[in-house]
Amino acid sequence: MAASPISRNGLISEEVGYARLILGDLSGAREALEAVPAPEGDVAWHAELKQRADMILDVLQSEGPQPALQRLSSWRTQTGAALGLSHQLMQA
Numbered sequence: 001m002a003a004s005p006i007s008r009n010g011l012i013s014e015e016v017g018y019a020r021l022i023l024g025d026l027s028g029a030r031e032a033l034e035a036v037p038a039p040e041g042d043v044a045w046h047a048e049l050k051q052r053a054d055m056i057l058d059v060l061q062s063e064g065p066q067p068a069l070q071r072l073s074s075w076r077t078q079t080g081a082a083l084g085l086s087h088q089l090m091q092a
Helices: 008-021 026-034 044-063 065-082
Strands: none
Touching: 008 026, 008 044, 008 065, 026 044, 044 065
């Protein structure tokens, strides 16, 4: 996959990292997740964003892509349940 500039927007970098992981572009996933900026100030969701990105990076490096993909799948399921989405919708 061709490399593209990583956004300075942490949310976009996080999503690009997850998408690249799902597509099997492990170096691109690492690059994007490493680009998620450290939190500035006292904004809780900035810290959570960085923690999520670092968690997936850690799993990728220590356990490999399958456990990292399983973590993403688990998050998707938890988010869907929290939003009241049915299992069938989550499989699409």
